Amino acid sequence: MVRGNMSMTFDEFQELIEKMYSRKDRERGSAATFLWLCEEVGELAAALREGTHEDLEAEFADVLAWLATLANVEGVNLSEALHKKYGAGCPGCGGMVCTCEEKP
């Protein structure tokens, strides 16, 4: 899965997390998985406030890992979800460079 300098794909990451943790994830379910996600979001807040660059990298990775776990439990393909919502431009104004007055 690691491909030198090439960027990981969302599918590769979801598959990695599926392989690594799926047994426990199925037993835990969505609500309990969401609690873990929120805990990691809190740790990301702490790293933003007073962490090193390495701390930040680790916390972004953990938030993504729990988000991928939750997507796996719910049967959502993250890449497809992103293409649908953002692949054709900003969901608000439709532009590839957003010109919305406020958040779409």
Add this chain to the structure above:
Amino acid sequence: MVRGNMSMTFDEFQELIEKMYSRKDRERGSAATFLWLCEEVGELAAALREGTHEDLEAEFADVLAWLATLANVEGVNLSEALHKKYGAGCPGCGGMVCTCEEKP
């Protein structure tokens, strides 16, 4: 960026979000961006509780969009962060299939 059935890479998505929203993101800064991320995490909770599959896809996409925005503001490459933390196996037990007793 859309490549038929191929999965999006984390770099492609960070670049898309950078191109689409970077002007506003730089002005907003990390703390305010984190608030938007948390709002979307809340909307994901609502979709888990009572949303359709399409609602779930849209909310996962929005959480990822704000996470990518925050990573862009902080200068974190998400793909690199994932490789470092999960590319060589579970951070707890080191296995490609986790055998930790509890969450690592």
